[in-house]
Amino acid sequence: METGTAAGPEGSTGESGVPSGWTGLPRGVLTMRRMLLLVWLVPAAVALGVLLGLFAGPAWAVFAALPLALAAWGWVLLGRNWRSWRYRERADDLLISRGVLWREETVVPYGRMQLVEVTSGPLERYFGLAGVQLHTAAAATDARIPGLVPSEAERLRDRLTELGEARSAGL
């Protein structure tokens, strides 16, 4: 059976930096997270600036730059975190790799999957995303892919379920 590279046509492969055979997260995940960051921090900066300017003097309004700096830092962090997420479908198991400072790489053999879950909240639906979560008999197994194009999420779910049935093994 071929290893990985099955997900090409959906165009869900992220930008450069993803090694061959691996699939990154779609750009939409990054956009959604950055939008969320701005939606919270820019109004906070404005409110802080206005309040400080009114009650403490215009010079104090400089402190409104703090949330903005936080937003800029978060912008970069989100980008790095987004680039770190990748997964790879191999012949007999699924590999998920993630994390920048705290790296984690998980292998789940298809036969051990008990349940494949596709979730999509209202916000994720707006950005056209869906998350895939794999459950094994061990609760500690933390195998999830936070955001995928819905068609890719469904393809992955069906493929994983199919492979899981073919290689099924219990506890």
Next chain:
Amino acid sequence: MSGAPTGGVRGPEGAEGALEPGGAPESSGAPERAGGAPERAGGAPERAEGAPAPGGLRERRLHPVTPLRRAWAPVAILVGWAFHDPDGTQRRLSELTALTLAVGAAAVIVGGALYGFLSWWFTHFAVTDTELRIRTGLLFRRTAHIRLDRLQAVDVTQPLAARIVGVSKLKLDVVGTEKKDELAYLGEKDAAALRAELLARAAGFAPETARDVGEAPVRNLLHVQPRMLAVSLLLTGAPWVLLVAALVVPTVLWLITHNAWTVIATALPMLGGAFASSVGRFVAEYDWRVGESPDGLRIDHGLLDKAHETVPPGRVQTVRIVEPLLWRRPGWVRVELDVAGSSNSVLVPVAPRAVAESVISQILPGVRVPAASELSRPPSRAAWCVPVWWHGYGLAVTDAVFAAGHGLLRRRLSLVPHAKVQSVRVRQGPWERFKGVADVHVDTGANKTVAARLRPASEASRLLLAQAERSRTGRREARPDRWMA
């Protein structure tokens, strides 16, 4: 899902239909409604409200002393109230006449007895070819269908009072069963016969013969002598630490505050802890026997409360060898095990290392416990990540198990058979990456994670893929779930 019902007995799919035509059970004339709960995957017990009992199925009741189990509850409430407010109790009692007392007592007793009787009357269980079904509840109906092929362990326990009366509790451990899924109480002989029958059915004996197979013969592997158990507990640190703390802390508090209540409030929990971790453990682990039978591992123990556990072959997810500091000189170890869905965790409370290892090789066939010298230790640069204690970590991967050790004073070695690995993870923090080491975590079905920490980074990433491969292929050679089939 496996386990197609045979012999004219309707399987769980009966619950998916609408009304069972004429399949009403012989007891309780209440209208039976099909629950229509979808089947859950993963071996969790299925529950459907008021599922119909198929015709021809022999439903049984629990032992008639069961109602007495809850009879003490109203008495306990009264006693608790009397202790809580002694003066008020005395005043109230003096106000009451003999007649009101008698009426009150009669009401409590009759109410308790009625409740106990009804809950007993409405509790039924039945064994089908593939399931144990428990039907219970007076107002809130509850039906548990426990699939026998998902059986992980069977526990028969006898609290002291139950031993006097001659009854015992039986619990089937399946992933997802709860305390209320136990059968309490059954007659002693009935419990033994039921356990034998359930194990025979789970093992894959033909349905017609399952009831007559009887108890499997047991070969004794180990018996812990009371003297050795007592000495081993004296050589354990926890009770002594608690005892010393229970003497020192209250004394200091007394010198500072001169308040008797603070002293009592701090001393009592500590003394209780010291008592539980020494005498309590002695009582629970007294007369510990480990035996081997065709039905799997048998563990019997207890001085006052007796417990008999049976773990069928291939159900052990991890085995842990614990060696406290003071046990090193006599060369003793404690062996713990994890079975999915089961709360028992001790296999051998204390035994010489060689004996413990022979027991382990019996329950995990083909497994040899790697010696301490065979464990590969982390590179010395790992000392920057975990000072001093990095010496204690170690890893050995054999053909059959993933063995990870840790602990410097109290050494622990966890063994995971390759076939029991559910997923493998490599984790690496920023400081670990700077030093070029990583942790390998192996997740098992008993919700236990075994970690081999501080491996060289290149080895860790190789180990990740190799372990996933071993876990996949290890399963093929494993014995089937129905071990006699």
